[in-house]
Structures are given as structure tokens and as C-alpha cells.
Amino acid sequence: MMHENYKVIKPKHGLIAIDFKELWQYRELFWFLALRDILVRYKQTVIGIAWALIQPILTMIVFSAIFGYLAKLPSDGVPYPIMVYTALLPWQFFAHSMSSSSQSVVGNAGIIQKIYFPRLIIPTSAVISGFIDFCVSFMVLIGMMAWYRIMPTGNMIFLPFFLLLAFMSALAVGLWLSALNVEFRDVFYIVPFLVQAGQYLSPVAYSSSIIPKKVLYLYSLNPMVGVINGFRWSILGTAAPNWYCIGISFVSVLIIFVGGLYYFKKMEKTFADII
Amino acid sequence: MNKPMISIRDIGKKYLLGVGGGERYKALRDVIANSVKKIFRGKASKESLKQIWALKNLSFDVKRGEKIGIIGSNGAGKSTLLKLISCITEPTEGEIHLRGRVSSLLEVGTGFHPELTGKENIFMNAAILGMRKAEVKRKYDEIVAFAEVEKFLSTPVKRYSSGMYVRLAFAVAAHLESEILIVDEVLAVGDTAFQKKCLGKMENVTKEGRTVLIVSHNMPLILNFCQRTVLLDKGKMVSDGKTSDIVQQYLSMARSGSGEVVWKNSEDAPGNDIVRLRSVRIFQDDKTSSTANVDISKDISIEISYWNFTNDVSLFAAIQLHDKMGTVVFCSSSHKSISSMYDGWYGRLYPAGLFRSVCSLPKNFLNEGMYSVTAIVGRAVADTQIMEKNVVVFNVNDTGEMRKEFYGGWAGVIRPRLAWQTQKIT
Numbered sequence: 001m002m003h004e005n006y007k008v009i010k011p012k013h014g015l016i017a018i019d020f021k022e023l024w025q026y027r028e029l030f031w032f033l034a035l036r037d038i039l040v041r042y043k044q045t046v047i048g049i050a051w052a053l054i055q056p057i058l059t060m061i062v063f064s065a066i067f068g069y070l071a072k073l074p075s076d077g078v079p080y081p082i083m084v085y086t087a088l089l090p091w092q093f094f095a096h097s098m099s100s101s102s103q104s105v106v107g108n109a110g111i112i113q114k115i116y117f118p119r120l121i122i123p124t125s126a127v128i129s130g131f132i133d134f135c136v137s138f139m140v141l142i143g144m145m146a147w148y149r150i151m152p153t154g155n156m157i158f159l160p161f162f163l164l165l166a167f168m169s170a171l172a173v174g175l176w177l178s179a180l181n182v183e184f185r186d187v188f189y190i191v192p193f194l195v196q197a198g199q200y201l202s203p204v205a206y207s208s209s210i211i212p213k214k215v216l217y218l219y220s221l222n223p224m225v226g227v228i229n230g231f232r233w234s235i236l237g238t239a240a241p242n243w244y245c246i247g248i249s250f251v252s253v254l255i256i257f258v259g260g261l262y263y264f265k266k267m268e269k270t271f272a273d274i275i
Numbered sequence: 276m277n278k279p280m281i282s283i284r285d286i287g288k289k290y291l292l293g294v295g296g297g298e299r300y301k302a303l304r305d306v307i308a309n310s311v312k313k314i315f316r317g318k319a320s321k322e323s324l325k326q327i328w329a330l331k332n333l334s335f336d337v338k339r340g341e342k343i344g345i346i347g348s349n350g351a352g353k354s355t356l357l358k359l360i361s362c363i364t365e366p367t368e369g370e371i372h373l374r375g376r377v378s379s380l381l382e383v384g385t386g387f388h389p390e391l392t393g394k395e396n397i398f399m400n401a402a403i404l405g406m407r408k409a410e411v412k413r414k415y416d417e418i419v420a421f422a423e424v425e426k427f428l429s430t431p432v433k434r435y436s437s438g439m440y441v442r443l444a445f446a447v448a449a450h451l452e453s454e455i456l457i458v459d460e461v462l463a464v465g466d467t468a469f470q471k472k473c474l475g476k477m478e479n480v481t482k483e484g485r486t487v488l489i490v491s492h493n494m495p496l497i498l499n500f501c502q503r504t505v506l507l508d509k510g511k512m513v514s515d516g517k518t519s520d521i522v523q524q525y526l527s528m529a530r531s532g533s534g535e536v537v538w539k540n541s542e543d544a545p546g547n548d549i550v551r552l553r554s555v556r557i558f559q560d561d562k563t564s565s566t567a568n569v570d571i572s573k574d575i576s577i578e579i580s581y582w583n584f585t586n587d588v589s590l591f592a593a594i595q596l597h598d599k600m601g602t603v604v605f606c607s608s609s610h611k612s613i614s615s616m617y618d619g620w621y622g623r624l625y626p627a628g629l630f631r632s633v634c635s636l637p638k639n640f641l642n643e644g645m646y647s648v649t650a651i652v653g654r655a656v657a658d659t660q661i662m663e664k665n666v667v668v669f670n671v672n673d674t675g676e677m678r679k680e681f682y683g684g685w686a687g688v689i690r691p692r693l694a695w696q697t698q699k700i701t
Contacts, residue, residue: 005454009362009371025405032402036388036395043390043431114385115403116362116377269365272358273290 033125052133063205076238097130101174119268123174153237162230169223175260179267220245223253279336286369329355344501351507375454389433422446494601534567545663553580575636587624592632595649642690643673
């Protein structure tokens with residue numbers, strides 16, 4: 001009779017399958033690591049998790065003032081602040097999750113060198129902890145909608161899909177960067193640039209309606225373009241997004257995600273040795 | 276059901292070291308530069324990489340409920356072996372078959388986050404070790420009681436003493452319901468009472484049929500706890516068998532067989548910026564040549580040489596002598612009230628320089644057999660700076676001086692020659 005915990009350890013080659021059964025066994029760890037991130041991040045701060053509210057609010061004020069009030073960019077018929085905020089929510093979720101997940105593997109070097117558990121949990125739980133912040137800052141949006149008297153539309157049912165897309169985008173980039181970071185510490189310097197450039201290459205401070213038709217498809221290769229347009233559409237009920245653009249963003253996320261998974265799985269067995 | 280819990284088959288682990296062994300991080304720049312070089316040279320600059328086999332062709336089985344010790348000097352591959360068994364790193368060749376869940380207790384508080392409280396860390400650590408929340412909840416009180424930290428559960432562990440830290444870490448890992456428990460040199464910290472408690476716990480664990488693997492430099496622990504021991508050296512198995520035999524073999528192999536250990540390179544020598552060992556040696560009549568085989572009927576001298584780097588400190592030297600079972604036979608130091616002879620340097624301020632302290636053991640005092648020396652150098656009264664365990668090992672050989680009337684072996688750790696007198700009373 002085979003023992004229920006029978007396991008063979010030997011060198012693995014080629015394509016490495018993801019052991020979903022094992023991930024399921026460790027399912028609580030996703031949450032624990034995310035919770036630890038959150039607890040640690042706000043320990044010894046005075047206002048704690050309220051930072052998750054203040055950051056997007058301040059950014060929203062700055063963007064609305066500069067792009068809405070001074071530059072007078074179009075806002076698709078909704079108040080500029082709320083247009084910015086609906087984009088800031090997924091964008092900050094993406095940016096924070098991507099940066100913390102890119103540092104996650106190296107940041108957990110101690111545990112990685114001492115204890116075995118499925119390594120995929122590490123970057124994933126970094127994204128989950130970003131998601132917790134997202135949920136907190138989402139409450140501000142509800143307040144703002146009440147203030148501006150904007151009723152949610154039926155499109156709202158599509159929000160989870162775009163949320164999932166945002167989650168996948170953050171994880172996709174996080175998988176690549178966290179695995180690369182183990183070997184190349186250069187990643188540490190690339191991430192802030194990615195965040196900064198990404199903010200301007202995504203329709204965060206402006207509406208994507210100002211993007212010229214010529215470059216629209218190229219522009220949509222950025223996964224966050226699809227996510228943000230989707231967010232605005234499903235929350236504010238602005239003009240329906242260009243579904244081709246969403247499709248392009250979706251395919252682009254999928255490719256980065258699958259590639260990231262492959263690269264991560266390929267590299268994870270060497271993490272403990274080279275970290 | 277009687278299949279071995281762990282079968283290790285021809286396992287090997289290769290590491291690549293850069294020249295100088297120090298290249299830990301690769302920078303993108305180097306990779307790009309190397310790729311460019313590759314194009315021009317037509318092959319990779321493989322010559323710059325050195326291969327090291329941390330383990331090679333290692334095979335053995337561990338039975339269910341067995342307590343097995345793994346010993347060897349530093350760099351023997353002990354920790355690599357544990358890392359392979361616990362899946363942390365992948366073998367380069369060979370296979371390991373496990374018939375049970377493995378949990379490892381490696382180093383103090385791995386996975387503890389200093390900012391989190393004791394309670395948070397219990398759940399956190401348990402989850403990392405693969406324990407379910409329900410399982411932890413069930414055992415929570417037991418874990419807390421075992422760790423003796425009831426009062427500090429809501430204190431961040433960064434404010435814990437190292438003893439509390441170890442206790443909590445051990446408590447969590449020891450309550451895992453895994454079939455195989457891996458222990459790497461954890462009991463080095465913690466007080467004696469807690470060490471005893473841990474050993475008791477591990478003893479119970481094996482009674483429940485769980486298997487325990489221990490890596491340790493602590494020979495008494497290995498001797499007391501493991502029936503079987505594997506000795507590794509430079510990534511290969513030297514021997515595998517009854518613990519007492521293997522430990523004896525290891526001790527005689529350890530450091531030197533010549534009764535002398537000299538650190539040629541002062542950076543490798545044990546010590547710090549205050550004092551550093553230079554050599555420890557055993558000699559008898561001939562002061563110039565050390566020996567690992569001493570004659571029971573002659574005085575034995577144990578010499579500790581050390582560098583003192585700062586001016587005007589008062590130092591002392593001390594030794595601890597262990598028998599082959601690891602029991603401390605005695606401790607002795609150069610303190611005024613301990614030394615039977617006045618040590619001229621004791622209490623004086625030492626200038627920087629090289630010093631030598633010699634302790635003389637009387638003849639016909641130790642029993643025959645093997646002893647190992649722990650060398651200690653300290654400042655002032657009790658400020659120990661160096662404590663190097665099992666530096667030198669020597670064998671006391673019986674010349675028959677005390678066995679002219681009978682030929683059997685003498686029992687006992689020591690064999691002093693004492694005064695006897697018999698009188699006729701009536």
C-alpha cells in the first residue's frame with residue numbers, strides 16, 4: 001500500500017507542473033503571509049491601515065488639480081476626481097502589489113533557506129496583501145459616489161472580472177520580477193521606474209479617450225489599460241470600452257502570466273542556493 | 276509498513292562557486308558582459324566556475340521511529356543533507372524516498388517575525404511549517420504551556436529573550452503532527468532545564484512512532500538521544516552505526532590526531548578582536564612535541580596559546596575536559612583560588628602579545644580512554660571570550676602501572692591513586 005505522504009525527491013528537468021494539491025494543502029499560508037505583510041506594514045505607525053486611504057486620496061487631489069483643473073483634460077462626463085479615483089484604485093493595487101511581490105522572495109530569504117513550502121505562495125500572498133489595501137481604499141470610492149450622487153450601474157457585475165484581471169497582471173509581473181530578483185538584484189532599481197512610467201502609460205490621471213486611434217492597440221498591450229477602462233466602465237457607466245483593447249490587454253496579461261509561472265517554476269528550485 | 280521512512284539513494288548535491296568563492300549575486304551587467312564574451316570566444320567562460328560537491332554518493336535508510344544522529348565537522352554536508360530531505364533545495368543526482376510528512380526545526384525562530392506578537396507568531400510559524408489552523412488551535416494551549424511564555428503572548432517577539440524565542444520556536448515545531456522531524460543544532464541555546472524538556476518531548480515523539488533526525492556538534496546530546504549515528508566528512512559517508520562507536524570515531528578524527536591544533540591563518544582561529552586562539556596542544560615529558568597518546572603514569576600538560584590584541588586587560592585561561600561520553604570530567608582555570616600553583620600572570624594587566632597558559636594534570640589521575648579538551652580564554656573574572664569545544668582529543672594509555680596485582684579494566688571516569696591504610700582493630 002502506498003503511504004499517503006509518499007514523496008520522491010529527485011532532480012527535475014523540463015516543464016514543471018504546478019502541484020495544485022500541495023498548494024491546496026498550504027492554502028492557509030497564502031492568507032497568513034498576506035496578513036503578516038499587512039500587520040507588519042502598519043505596526044508602529046500612528047494611523048495604521050488608514051494609510052491605505054490617505055495615499056490614494058492625496059494622489060487623487062494632486063492629479064485632479066493638475067490634469068483636471070489646470071490642464072483641463074476631458075473627463076468623459078463624470079467629475080474629474082472620481083474619474084481619477086476609479087483608476088487609482090486598480091493602479092495603486094497593481095503598483096503596490098507588483099513592487100512588494102517583486103521583493104517578496106528575496107525578502108523571505110530566511111524562510112526559503114530553512115523551510116519548504118510551495119514558493120508560489122510568496123509572490124501571490126504579496127498580491128493578496130495589496131488586495132486587502134485595495135478593499136480598504138475602495139470604501140472611499142463608495143463615499144465619493146454618494147457625495148457626487150452617482151448611482152452604480154448594472155455594469156457593476158463585470159467588476160470582478162476586471163478585478164481578477166488586475167490581480168493577474170500584478171501577479172504576472174510579480175512572478176517575473178520576484179524570480180529575476182533572486183539572481184539579479186538590479187530588479188530593485190527597475191521596479192520604481194516601472195511604477196513611474198506605468199502610471200503615465202496607463203490612463204490613470206487622464207481618460208484613454210485622448211489616446212490617438214493610431215497607437216490605441218499598441219497602447220492596449222499594457223494590461224492596466226484594459227483593467228482601468230473596465231473599472232471606469234463598470235463603476236461609473238462611462239462609454240463602453242473598446243472591446244478590442246480589452247481583448248488585447250487580456251491576451252497580453254495571459255502571456256506575461258503564463259511566462260511568469262513557467263520562469264518562476266523553473267527558477268524556484270535554485271532559490272535556496274543562490275538567494 | 277516496515278518500509279524505511281526515509282531512503283536516501285546515491286544522493287549528490289553540486290554547488291557552483293565563482294572564483295574566490297565570494298560571488299553571491301549576479302548583476303545583469305555581468306551576464307550581459309559574459310554573453311558578449313561568449314559570442315567572441317564561442318564558449319561560456321565556464322572555467323571561472325568551480326564545482327563543489329557538498330554531498331556525493333550518499334545512501335542510507337532510516338526506519339520508522341528511529342532517532343538518528345548526523346555528525347561531522349563543518350562543511351561535511353550535514354546541513355545540505357537536511358536541506359535535501361526537507362525539500363529546500365534540489366539534489367543534483369540521486370533520489371530520496373520519504374514516507375511521511377517532514378517538518379524541520381532548523382535554527383532558532385526561522386519564520387518568526389520580530390514585529391509580530393508571540394500569539395501571531397505561533398499561528399504564522401505553524402502555517403509556514405505546514406500546520407493547519409485547526410490543528411494549531413487544538414494544540415495552542417499545549418504549545419504555550421510548553422514554551423512557558425503565557426505572560427508574553429501579546430508582546431512582539433522582538434522583545435523576547437533569546438531563551439523565550441527558542442522555547443517558542445521549539446514548542447511550535449515539536450507539536451507538528453509530522454512523521455519525520457528534522458532538528459538542526461537548536462538546543463545549543465536555552466537553559467539546561469529546557470533542553471531536558473525538549474529531549475523528553477523528542478523522546479515521546481519517537482515513542483509515538485515518529486522519526487527524528489538530529490544534526491549536532493553536541494556529542495552528549497547525540498550520545499544520549501540517538502541509537503544510530505551517521506558520520507559525514509567532506510560530503511561523503513564515513514561510517515554509519517551504533518552511536519557510541521561513531522562518536523568515538525568522530526572525536527578521534529576531529530581536528531587533529533596529533534594532540535595539537537594550530538591555526539596558521541589567524542582569521543580562521545576562534546576568537547575575536549580581543550583575544551584569538553593560536554594553538555592548543557597536549558604534551559608530556561618532551562615539551563617540544565605534542566602527542567595524542569599519553570602515558571597514564573606521567574603528567575599531562577595542556578597548553579593554550581592565544582593572542583591578546585589589547586593592552587592592559589586581565590585575562591584567564593581555562594579548560595573543560597570531557598570523556599568520550601561527553602560528560603564533563605572537570606573544569607579548571609588559572610584563577611588564583613583555583614590553580615594549585617600561583618600563576619604569575621594572574622591578576623596582572625596583560626600587554627598585547629602572544630601568551631601561553633599550561634595546565635598540568637597529575638599522573639595516575641585520568642582513567643584510560645579518550646578525552647577531549649574545551650579551551651576557554653576570558654577577561655576579568657567570568658567574561659568568557661573564547662570557548663572552543665573539543666579542540667583537541669587525546670587518548671590515555673594504560674601502561675599497567677596500576678595493574679600489577681590484577682589485570683581487568685578499571686571502571687570510572689578518573690582513576691586517581693589514593694591513599695589506603697588498613698588496621699587491625701581487634
